[in-house]
Ligand SMILES: Nc1ncnc2c1ncn2[C@@H]1O[C@H](COP(=O)(O)OP(=O)(O)OP(=O)(O)O)[C@@H](O)[C@H]1O
């Protein structure tokens with residue numbers, strides 16, 4: 499779109515696209531979770547009664563971000579063993595959607611194979627559904643928001659701001675080693691797609707981390723260490739303060 503907007507003749511098309519995206523986002527907002535609000539912004543709890551989410555229920559969201567292969571899934575699985583969080587992986591939800599044979603599945607598959615980011619209305623709907631289906635109120639959302647569009651749409655639609663962002667920081671050569679030896683049969687774990695995913699991470703996901711960093715919400719951990727050592731840091735640096743606050 500950015501390229502289209504730079505040419506005068508294509509300006510109208512750019513605005514039509516923005517208008518269309520707004521319509522889509524409003525449509526996406528019309529789901530079973532429209533009023534689920536951030537735990538610290540519940541001014542009028544009576545307005546927030548949603549199936550399975552009484553209005554006075556405090557919803558805590560932690561976004562887990564990091565490059566492809568940084569260990570988001572691995573650390574989230576360990577966190578849920580020790581703490582009362584539900585792990586929602588945006589990538590896993592999208593892969594399940596492909597497997598379900600839904601209308602969106604083909605589009606999602608194509609975008610994933612190209613290392614691209616799926617439109618926010620699709621991913622947010624899957625996340626909302628998963629949150630509603632869960633009886634829990636504390637969610638680790640792994641691999642989301644992937645870009646500023648994801649972030650803004652999620653906050654607009656759900657009115658949820660994350661408690662904080664857990665950022666697993668890892669150098670690219672280590673990410674590459676991990677992805678190429680992951681061996682889980684993922685179609686996007688190949689050199690070509692991996693490089694595209696690295697580029698998308700740097701160009702689109704790092705700005706999201708910067709956005710939350712400016713708000714003092716990023717908790718960074720060195721994810722290049724062995725799994726157990728990373729988890730020790732996650733526990734010490736990240737979750738002890740959160741549990742103590744509750
Ligand atoms: N600290 C670590 N040291 C070495 N290997 C690790 C570490 N953490 C995870 N791995 C391995 O690296 C691979 C990628 O880990 P994982 O799937 O958790 O990453 P991810 O960030 O969720 O990846 P993606 O974003 O691509 O889904 C896996 O094979 C995992 O076993």
Ligand SMILES: Nc1ccn([C@H]2C[C@H](O)[C@@H](COP(=O)(O)O)O2)c(=O)n1
Nearest residue numbers: 588589610613614615616641642644
């Ligand atoms: N919010 C998201 C999360 C994931 N995707 C797509 C693009 C990724 O390359 C792919 C795999 O995700 P992962 O399992 O590595 O977290 O899924 C997306 O478009 N939007």
